[in-house]
Amino acid sequence: MFQCSQNVLWINSLSLWWSCGCTDIVFMLLQTHCLVYSRLQSLGQETVPPASLPSTDTEVNFPIGFGDLNANLHELEDNDLDALMADLVADLNATEEKLAAEIEGLKVPSPPPSDLPPPPKGLSIQPASSLASPTSPARGTSSNVSTPASSTASPLPPPPPQSSKPSKEEIEAQMKADKIKLALEKLKEAKVKKLVVKVLLNDGSSKTLMVDERQNVREVLENLFEKTHCDCNVDWSLCETNPELQLERTFEDHENLVDPLLAWTRDSENKILFQERGEKNEVFKNPQNFYLWKKDKRALKEIKEKDKELLIQENFCGTSIIVPDLEAVLYLKEDGKKSWKQRLFQLRASGIYYVPKGKTKSSRDLVCFVQFDNLNVYYGKDFKSKYKAPTDFCFVLKHPQIQKESQYIKYLCCDDAWTMNLWVTGIRIAKYGVSLYENYKTAEKSAVSSVWTNRSTPSSSNPSTPSPTIKAKSPSQANGHAPKPQPGPVSQDFDNVPLPPPPPPMADMLPPPPPDPVLPPLPPPLAAKSSPKPATPQRHLPSNFPPPPPAMENLPPPPPPPPINDASEAPPDFLPPPPPPPAAGYGSLPPPVSSLPPPPPPASFGGMDLSLPPPPPDPGFLPPPPPRPMFTGAGGAPPPPPPPPPPLQPAAPRPAAVRPTGSVKKMPPAPPKRTTPAQHGGGGDGGGDFMSELMLAMNKKRGNN
């Protein structure tokens, strides 16, 4: 179900991921919603904390931009965990809804959730579910998980109360009417594939974000703009590199990002780069170079603006898109041989053709070399040495799923860079048609508007980036304020390092010993089936907190924040979570925040990383739990008072459900143990583990960075 590209991970095989340590991308196919649920929930908790932490973090500069859901999500994305959480929560909600729908059709959603949770994971599960369900409603009504998370600091408190109980009822009422539809939508949503993607920046740093399969590259770019505060010009692109084949290609803005990434193999070393690529839109800046390529170059340089416009009009705005009529002698690498043979190629809208020996150039004699339906065009790097190409100006045509050397890859070599760009661009025009122009126009608009947004609300973007740092600082402050403008992930990472300490405090506060206990709690929900331990731990909220500590390295940050916020407001409400985990999270969270820093985290971490195995992992996983608190906090900042009740609430799924909105985002408690997940495989446990592991891994990475 899950894959990490570069170091691709199948979700189930977290261990692999660990070992690789370089996983850039995690694919999560949430097909078994239930399973995912539980995991997600646990993760969500963890993630939440991160979000809050970031905000609180030193990087105060980052104002948290709430904006719409997407925006929020984006922000969260900085924190891998956050993103994961959100997604997971969403899935959970969806599944719950689905179940509810199935079970009762029209009846209250809450019941279904409750029902569902129990079956899968028992006690722990319930809480999780409750959280999830609440979140979902919130989403449905208001907007998104992300908001809560992002807003956690300030917004959380207030919203939670409302959402928590009153909202529940209201929601329920509404739900009766809209339930079915909602459920269906969620179902659909639940099917959505999501990946956690690590994007490399020019300065060597990286950003990690969650991408779902409905997002196109443009949307992802917008996310990155927010996170990196770059100038947002039209040249910014996402590129995919394939080191094994020495290829690279710029994604088109309208492409879905997830699809091509899914084609990466598990052990792939492919990378995604965020770069300025002038050639992407060169054809719209200097159309004459492509459409009048036969003219002498000096004349082309002197061409007037209005003539350029005319060219674009003629070729991109008519009933039909006109492909530059390229014709050139190119070298073709012969199948399976090292030799390169010259052929006269022609580019047409319908494909690339060559002129067979002894024939004329008339259309009827042309032989089709390739058509573009199933092919992408890539730039080849350093083919001179790799394949003994006549020059280094090579491009390649291959099916996107082909990742290794194969006779099905076509290698072409040009005399010079100019020719190569001409051909690659021409092929893109033939393949993508008017989409390219639309992409360009969209990019232009975005570039213009970004200037404004950057000036006015640079902060908004910051939040996301800061998140990492937030983690570190999180201890101090739960909410996402932290996100300071500093985009530098690296710095953030550092922050994280320090952060660990904070988490410990949290741990201390809440759970004192906890990591283990904590972990257990989380797991239970997720993996109810898998590990009994989790369940028990769950009950001990404190214990849960401890988990945060482990997180410290990775997760720690998140947890702390939540605590803070939660403590102030939400925690109590959610606390109700008597369902151990959630409630604990809330109640405990605050404390953890303070205490977290201390010990738990480190210890847990080490354990976690080293041995995913049960115990250590748990601690490590524990961190995840913190996230939950976050969520709860967000959702039920108000709830805090209720904390005690929470337990009760857990009993009653509905309340929990109401809050879910808040909780939605976070929760993936954690897959304390990989083993469990594996066992459960299909079950949420497995998912939970994954999630937690992922989170940890990510945190780790960050820390390392």
Next chain:
Amino acid sequence: MCAFCPFNISHSLLHMLHAHAHTHTHTLHMHHSHSLSVKAHFRLAETEKKKEQAYFDRSDTSSIDTATQTTTCPAQERARNCCIFSQKNLGNFFKDLTEAQESPSSHFSKPWTEETNDSSPAFLSLSLAPSMAVWDLSVTVEDLGSDAPPVTLSVASDLHVGGVILKLVEKTQIKRDWSDHALWWEQKQRWLLRTAWTLEKYGIHADARLVFMPQHKPLKLCLPNGITLKLRACFSNPVFQTVMGICRMLNIRHPEELSLLRPIEQKKKKKDKDSAEEIYDLTEVPLSSVSRPCLYNGMPAHFADSTQMEAIYKMLSVTQPPPAPEVIAKQYRPASVVDKAHIHGRWLDSSRCLMQQGIQENDRVWLRFKFYAFYDIEPKYDVVRLTQLYEQARWAILLEDIDCTEEEMMLFGALQYHISKVSQSEPQMLSSSAAMDDLESALQSLEVKMEGETSTASEMLEYMTAPELNDYLKIFRPKRLTLKGYKQYWFKFQDTSISYFKSKEESIGEPIQQINLKGCEVAPDVNVTAQKFLIRLLIPAPEGMNEVYLRCENEQQYAQWMAACRLGSKGKTLADSSFQSEIQSIRSFLAMQKTSSSSHGNVPANDESINTHSLVSPRYHKKYKTKQLTPRILDAYQNVAQLSLTDALMRFLQIWQALPDFGLSYVVVRFKGSRKDEVMGIAPNRLIRIDLGVGDVVKTWRYNNMKQWNVNWDIRQVAIEFEGNVNIAFGCVTADCKIVHEFIGGYIFMSTRSREKSDTLNEELFHKLTGGHEAL
């Protein structure tokens, strides 16, 4: 005489005006030296029409229209209708007159005009000019029959044309609507359309052979879709306006893109031999001057009159079934660029009328899109235009008027197949050919939609769980060194994947293998007669593409699995609404293979059995047998099978327009200073110089770099100046330089059209850009 005494005219006219103004009878009396009185009647009411000789007003204009026309019509038109004014239009009228004079206008000097503008009673009372010599003018009246002797009139040179006509009509004693009639001067090949001009002014003497005949005459019009219509077209106005009129009648927007072409003789002969050709008669359609006909039932009102007319409209607006291969083979096909150039030498001159270009009543001409700059195609309003454009494109492909590659030809073939199939089952045509299948599939898709919208939870769940296919199939994976044949397994198609198991019983467990079809290539390998039904899958994997063959037992099974594979390769599941239609189309292709292999050619083109040779040019008739061709077209078809009729038409046009040679009209030219013939390709945005020997493009000039172009009509040479001091000059070999001039000016005109100006066609500009000196 008038030449010396313009006053004659002025007096009579003033008199007319005077009478008009004072009597309000709308009948004007003009007293001339010979006391000839002309009653110019303006039909204000139908009742007046019968007793009057109403050649001044035209049946298609109401009196009110005419009155207002004085301000809106071109000068020429106004002059013809010169009797129409109210007092306030007086000034206008004289202005018209002076304009109408043009070359001889010196007689209508300014002072004179001023005088008339005074229009005082005193002026009106001026005595008439002295009488002039009377001579005999013989006029052939076409309506009397070709054998009837010419009618002889006694006229004086200062009699204006309107007077001649009035006299003529009186003399024939025939009561009818003469409003469309006008005098044609045979020797000079010109119409005497300015009724206010005198014979003197026209330079007509006793030896002139004049013919009195209607301006609108029947014309056989061959449409791009090969159908021939008979309709009344204007023979007296410039062809540009004639085409406007025709397009108005046929409901084709943007008539400026079309023009008339002389047919190719060879073809005509052949056709005459066939003689089976049906001609659809539209001559009864009333001539209308309304710029946009009002629509009734989605078609111009005149088509809604009768079922016959409706049938004709259907012919215009629905694509024709694919022609039989023999028909394609029989058609004239240009074999070279020079042949094509000769065709382009046949365009009629837009600025002269049909009569002047030797087109006679009932002659045959082709209506074709001439300027390949199709502006603002809006399927909603452009049904006929789009259909005819498609037909023209289709024939250009089939007759290899434009070159394309084999792959492109297959795609064009697939689109034609699809279009012909869909156009027969479109809702609007349900009445005629409502095949039960179509109805069923329509209902099905409706159901699917409803499901999607209502969706109770359970329904939704079902809906979201895609249906599966299960069956025993045989699989073969060609690998190195394996000669193993096909092995049978239990196959299951679910979502976008195929899994197979040892047997049906074991299908609950783990499959032997699961193959995700998303992004794979699916190709048929079918021989119906040999009962071979193979599906060839090329499945992408990180290491390359894996080849897998699935063998089906029979058609039914094959159609289902093939359809499933196709959907799967596009990432769709069996729940996709197109599954059933995909099965249908695969079956109909199989059927095609059957019929075409049994009966050679001659298959009537109905939807179930189209001979695939009907879809490609004759070159491929020779290259491939139909059974070889069918799978190739089917292959291309899978990419277009889901298109709606309009989308398919548009796609066809887009691919056509994307061909490198699209929009090129060729003319053989000889460049100044060069001794050899070369070819000039005229495209919507550029001129291309092509070397005849090699066929290579030597040079390209874009219009937007053009500073000016001139035609030296004496030496028939076109000279063009481009920016950067580039000058070219050439004489035209296969076409009159007027045609080249018109192409260049026409394309420049086309590029001036813009949305803001919307519907109004700037006719004047067109003539300015394309007219040449003759138009002046």
